[in-house]
Amino acid sequence: MNDLLDFLSFSDPNVRFVAFGTMLLSAAAAIVGCFAFLRKQALVGDAIAHSILPGVCLAFIISGTKNPIYLLIGATISGWISLLMVNYISNHSKLKSDTSIGIVLSVFFGFGILLLTAIQHSGNASQAGLDKFLFGKAASLTSDDVTIFGSVAIALIFVVFLFYKEFKLISFNSDFARSIGLPVNFLEFVLSSLTVLAIAVGIQAVGVVLMAALLITPATAARFWTHQLWKMILIATILGAFSALLGTYISYLYPSMPTGPWIVVCLSFIALSSIFFAPKNGILPQLKRQQSNRLKIRNENILKLFFHLSEESEDYHQGFDFSTLLESRDFYPQELTKGLAYLKSKNQIRILNNKWHLTKLGLIEAKRIVRLHRLWEMYLNKKLKLAPDHVHNDAEAIEHIITPEVERLLEKELNYPTKDPHQSNIPYTD
Amino acid sequence: MEEIALETHNLTVSYNRKPVLWNVDFKLPKGQIIGIIGPNGSGKTTLLKSIMGLTPLSSGYVEIFGQKLNDVRHRISYVPQRESVDWDFPASVMDVVLMGRYSPKNLFKRIKKVDKDIAAEALEKVNLLEFSNRQISQLSGGQQQRVFIARSLTQNADLFIMDEPFVGVDAATEQAILTLMQEMKSKGKTVIVVHHDLQTAKDYFDWIVLLNTRLVASGPKSEIFNEELLQEAYGGKLNVLSKVGELVKEHDFPIREKKRK
Numbered sequence: 001m002n003d004l005l006d007f008l009s010f011s012d013p014n015v016r017f018v019a020f021g022t023m024l025l026s027a028a029a030a031i032v033g034c035f036a037f038l039r040k041q042a043l044v045g046d047a048i049a050h051s052i053l054p055g056v057c058l059a060f061i062i063s064g065t066k067n068p069i070y071l072l073i074g075a076t077i078s079g080w081i082s083l084l085m086v087n088y089i090s091n092h093s094k095l096k097s098d099t100s101i102g103i104v105l106s107v108f109f110g111f112g113i114l115l116l117t118a119i120q121h122s123g124n125a126s127q128a129g130l131d132k133f134l135f136g137k138a139a140s141l142t143s144d145d146v147t148i149f150g151s152v153a154i155a156l157i158f159v160v161f162l163f164y165k166e167f168k169l170i171s172f173n174s175d176f177a178r179s180i181g182l183p184v185n186f187l188e189f190v191l192s193s194l195t196v197l198a199i200a201v202g203i204q205a206v207g208v209v210l211m212a213a214l215l216i217t218p219a220t221a222a223r224f225w226t227h228q229l230w231k232m233i234l235i236a237t238i239l240g241a242f243s244a245l246l247g248t249y250i251s252y253l254y255p256s257m258p259t260g261p262w263i264v265v266c267l268s269f270i271a272l273s274s275i276f277f278a279p280k281n282g283i284l285p286q287l288k289r290q291q292s293n294r295l296k297i298r299n300e301n302i303l304k305l306f307f308h309l310s311e312e313s314e315d316y317h318q319g320f321d322f323s324t325l326l327e328s329r330d331f332y333p334q335e336l337t338k339g340l341a342y343l344k345s346k347n348q349i350r351i352l353n354n355k356w357h358l359t360k361l362g363l364i365e366a367k368r369i370v371r372l373h374r375l376w377e378m379y380l381n382k383k384l385k386l387a388p389d390h391v392h393n394d395a396e397a398i399e400h401i402i403t404p405e406v407e408r409l410l411e412k413e414l415n416y417p418t419k420d421p422h423q424s425n426i427p428y429t430d
Numbered sequence: 431m432e433e434i435a436l437e438t439h440n441l442t443v444s445y446n447r448k449p450v451l452w453n454v455d456f457k458l459p460k461g462q463i464i465g466i467i468g469p470n471g472s473g474k475t476t477l478l479k480s481i482m483g484l485t486p487l488s489s490g491y492v493e494i495f496g497q498k499l500n501d502v503r504h505r506i507s508y509v510p511q512r513e514s515v516d517w518d519f520p521a522s523v524m525d526v527v528l529m530g531r532y533s534p535k536n537l538f539k540r541i542k543k544v545d546k547d548i549a550a551e552a553l554e555k556v557n558l559l560e561f562s563n564r565q566i567s568q569l570s571g572g573q574q575q576r577v578f579i580a581r582s583l584t585q586n587a588d589l590f591i592m593d594e595p596f597v598g599v600d601a602a603t604e605q606a607i608l609t610l611m612q613e614m615k616s617k618g619k620t621v622i623v624v625h626h627d628l629q630t631a632k633d634y635f636d637w638i639v640l641l642n643t644r645l646v647a648s649g650p651k652s653e654i655f656n657e658e659l660l661q662e663a664y665g666g667k668l669n670v671l672s673k674v675g676e677l678v679k680e681h682d683f684p685i686r687e688k689k690r691k
Contacts, residue, residue: 038519162538169529173515179482179508180585181500181534227565229520 007252013143015252021146022138022205022244022263028153029211030218030240031160032198034233035191037219038171042212043098044086047105049199049211051082053112056133056203057119066126068148068204075200082108083192109208136207136260139251149201156194156201160233167191168229205244206260213264214240221271224278243267295342297400298331300369302339303348305329306358307366307427316363319355367427373399374420374427375410381421382414388421435460435589435620436481440490442686443473443480448679449488449643450476452671456639456648463611464622465635469664472642474624475511478593482508488685494589504533507587509578511594517566517574524562526577527552530584545584552583556606572603579607590614590621596630608634628660643671 010016036045052075059074060066082104089100116134119127129137141149160167166187169177178184195215202214218236226232247263276283305328310316326336340356343349348362358366376398377391386394402410418426436458443451450473458464466474479485481492483499494502507530530552531545553559556576561569566577575595582590595607611621611634625631631638631651638654640646640663647659678685 040516165532165541166537168521168525169532172519172521172526173510173529175479175482175484175510175514176508176529176581177532178484179503179506179510180532181503182532182537183534223520227520227567228522229525232520 003253004249007249015248017143017146018138018141018259019245019248021141021150022248022259023241024146024150024153025202025205026214026218026240026244026263027237028156029198029202029214030222030236031157031233032191032194033215033217034219034222034229034236035160035167035171036195037216037223038229039191041195042216043101044083045195045199045215046212047086047101047108048079048082048196049203049208049215050105050112051108052079052200052203052211053133053208054078054108054115055112057112057115057130060119060127060130061115064124064126066130068145072148072152072200075203076196078108079196079200080193083196112208132207133203134207134209135258136203136205136210138205138248138259138263141204145204149204152197152201156198159190159194163187163190164230206264210260210264213267217264217267217271218243221267221274224274224281239267239270243270293400298335298339299342300365300400301329302331302336302343303358303362303366304369304373306349306356306362307370310358311424316366317357317359319352319357321355325356364429367429369399371427371429372402372407374424375407375414375417376402377420377422378414378417378426379410391421433460434458434493435462435495436622437493437496438477438481438490439493441477441480441487441492442489443476443485444488444678444685445476445485446679447682449675449685451480452644452675453490454641454645455490456645458620458622458639458648459637460620461615461618462620462636463615463634464620464637464639465631466622466624466639466641467626467628467631467663468641468646470626472663474626474641475593477641478508478591478622478624481591482506505588507582507585507590509582509590509592509595512571512575512578512597514593517569519566521566522562523553523558523564523566523569523577524549526566527562527580527584530581548584549580552580555583555610556580557602570600572599575599576603576606579610583610588619590619592621592623594624594626596623596625596627596634628664643675644668 006012007015007019010019033045036042055074055076055078056071057074058078059070062074063070086097086100086104089095089103090097093100095103116131119130129140132140166177166182169182170184170187170191174184174188177187199211199215203211206214218240219232221239222232222235225235243263243266246266247259247261250262251257251259274282277285279285302325305325306320307316309320309324309328310318322336322340325331325340326333331339340349343362344351346361347359348365349356350359351357373395376395377388380386380391380394381388420426434457438454438456441451441454442449454473454477466477468474476485480487481494481499483492492499494506499506524546527549528541528545531541531548550559550562553562556579558573558576558580561573566574569577575598579592579595582592596604599607611623614621615636623635625634632655635651637649638651639648640654640659642663646663647654677683
């Protein structure tokens with residue numbers, strides 16, 4: 001607990017730099033990443049990140065120093081060249097964009113590793129630490145670094161804010177943007193430059209290999225929680241900054257732990273949780289929905305069974321014992337037991353002397369389901385011209401999903417039929 | 431012919447190096463509802479895109495109200511194909527309709543109250559006002575199309591250019607679009623619509639352009655709807671023209687010789 005307080009008080013200037021620095025870099029990457037994500041350019045971000053390595057190495061070879069400004073310039077230039085090459089190859093050759101991304105990424109990264117190895121064996125003493133660009137060097141950010149990269153990050157955020165409306169339009173419908181005379185090429189150039197810059201500063205924290213995660217993961221997670229662009233950007237920013245803080249805290253507690261990779265681990269955890277748990281679109285709510293559908297089908301089928309068994313005698317409240325019910329339709333015994341218990345709790349059936357009876361409420365419901373089944377059979381027969389012996393299976397499924405609104409439409413379109421295609425009565429409730 | 435809304439002069443356009451429009455040359459009158467009709471792959475969408483400057487021209491030019499496109503953009507509203515955008519984009523109906531109020535003049539500026547009022551009015555016209563806050567991903571095909579139409583209404587244009595607005599829409603939407611087109615016409619506006627269904631074209635439009643990689647005919651519908659012209663437009667592509675097109679693509683050949691400066 002004390003550790004946490006120490007950390008959050010930022011009394012240690014080093015912690016302060018690292019925490020603020022990584023938070024800013026992550027936030028900038030997350031904001032720009034939202035647009036990359038929406039423009040379906042997630043992989044392009046990965047290519048740019050890897051392609052920045054040779055730029056950094058060349059900047060070092062030419063300038064002979066690790067001055068962050070030179071390295072940033074080198075990174076930006078080689079990032080831009082890689083982006084142009086990806087676009088050129090996919091527009092001017094038979095290759096599709098995934099292939100051109102793959103080619104540019106691996107060629108640039110390979111060249112970068114080659115340069116990096118050469119520099120390391122050159123005996124130049126000031127090269128130490130250049131290899132940190134592979135996985136980031138968040139823990140050793142200096143105040144100079146933070147000032148420079150932080151200002152770039154703030155400038156990025158400001159430009160996105162300025163062009164928000166236009167970026168939104170070109171991401172959604174760039175043809176329309178062109179048609180009203182917006183300078184789309186210029187806007188795309190600005191947006192791409194922002195992406196390259198965000199990546200160039202972001203690699204300080206997590207390195208070229210993990211940079212794509214910083215760019216795309218916050219947007220991916222945020223997309224699950226909202227349908228509004230500004231909220232999505234806000235959520236992505238918070239997730240990015242929060243993960244940066246968490247990553248920094250973990251490596252503060254355990255100095256042997258690397259900051260950058262931990263930021264990415266936190267982000268990935270948040271993204272995975274979003275994929276699973278987000279309301280409506282998450283995997284878990286989907287499973288729940290399927291489960292509740294299954295139960296609805298089971299319960300309605302049991303009610304329907306009561307109706308069918310007593311249709312001939314027209315004594316709809318007569319009793320049936322468990323084994324009769326079980327034999328009459330292919331239920332698992334367990335399934336039937338659970339279904340009966342549920343329907344009893346809803347007062348749709350009751351048990352007397354070990355025999356199950358429909359209640360008044362249950363009969364209304366049973367009639368509704370049979371009615372929907374037979375109306376749908378009628379509809380298939382009349383409107384889709386299906387033969388009477390071909391309509392049953394379809395109706396078995398559809399009867400459970402027809403809403404009262406659709407039911408009224410069906411009745412109207414079929415002119416309130418009284419018989420289904422098999423000449424059974426359609427039970428209306430009066 | 432009375433005043434001209436749109437003229438294309440010897441328009442030739444290539445797509446992936448293959449010419450898809452050959453020397454298309456026509457003039458369209460003002461204040462009419464005009465259908466551009468032709469079979470699949472006849473270059474209808476490409477024609478609209480080249481009119482809107484979205485596709486580079488290999489040759490020829492386009493004039494709108496007697497002027498170059500850039501001088502009259504504010505008088506034109508372009509409605510792209512509904513399927514050309516990703517409707518899963520995080521935006522509400524209102525967001526999309528407001529995009530019609532963007533312009534090069536209000537770069538950097540926030541949307542104003544008056545723009546929102548105009549957007550609400552347009553939404554009311556297409557019967558979607560109660561859906562303004564609805565997510566666009568939750569709309570039906572017809573509703574999506576009406577969102578696009580509403581966006582176009584906010585532009586206060588004199589010329590409307592719509593790409594396949596009737597594809598995949600319900601009867602109510604179809605009726606709504608037709609009514610709006612008539613309303614535009616009665617206000618003296620010009621509506622140009624790309625359409626692929628021959629059956630309905632006769633009822634929808636006053637003027638028809640028949641297209642099949644080349645211009646087959648352009649004129650009032652009474653003159654156009656005859657067996658011979660329709661057969662020509664829908665009876666397949668011209669054999670030699672297609673062959674030459676393939677040759678141009680195969681050899682990566684320029685469609686026009688470079689002129690000496």
